[in-house]
Amino acid sequence: MIDTLLAIENLSTWIDTGAAPVRAVDGLSLEVRRGETFALLGESGCGKSVTALSVMRLLPEAGRVIDGRVCIDGVDLLQLPEAEMRAIRGARIGMIFQEPMLSLNPVLTVG
Numbered sequence: 001m002i003d004t005l006l007a008i009e010n011l012s013t014w015i016d017t018g019a020a021p022v023r024a025v026d027g028l029s030l031e032v033r034r035g036e037t038f039a040l041l042g043e044s045g046c047g048k049s050v051t052a053l054s055v056m057r058l059l060p061e062a063g064r065v066i067d068g069r070v071c072i073d074g075v076d077l078l079q080l081p082e083a084e085m086r087a088i089r090g091a092r093i094g095m096i097f098q099e100p101m102l103s104l105n106p107v108l109t110v111g
Contacts, residue, residue, distance in 0.1 A: 004071075006032040006055075011068035013047075013054045024050040024063070052095055057085050 013025040024047050032038045040048050053059045055070050057077060070077045072092060077085065096103045104110065 003033050004031050005034050005036075005073065006030075006038075007069070007071045008055065009069040009071075011051070011054060011070060012066050013050055013059065014064055014066050015050070016062045016064070025054060028068070056089060056093060056095060057082075058089075 008028055008030050011025055011028040012023065014021040015024045028051060030038075040051060042048050050059070050063065053063065054065050055077070057065075059065070065078060068078070072088070077088065080088070
């Protein structure tokens with residue numbers, strides 16, 4: 001059994017502003033093992049949302065992952081066709097936005 005659930009290696013995401021690209025995520029690497037709890041925290045504008053959107057491949061048109069790997073159970077999500085990503089989103093990975101009461105049902109368990 002693979003102990004690492006999520007592995008992000010050297011993730012870099014740029015946002016095209018029209019003038020010059022902005023490095024929104026620059027060389028991020030991290031590992032989350034099974035059973036661990038992970039929280040992405042930081043100041044406003046530091047790249048938390050762009051990081052999460054990069055992992056889920058839901059960047060706006062101006063965003064582009066230019067380097068790195070995002071693996072769940074050893075499968076690189078950045079190499080999967082969009083149809084396979086749609087099957088993974090919601091079933092294997094998801095995103096809870098700033099207002100969890102709009103996203104979570106208190107009657108159901110998470111995980």
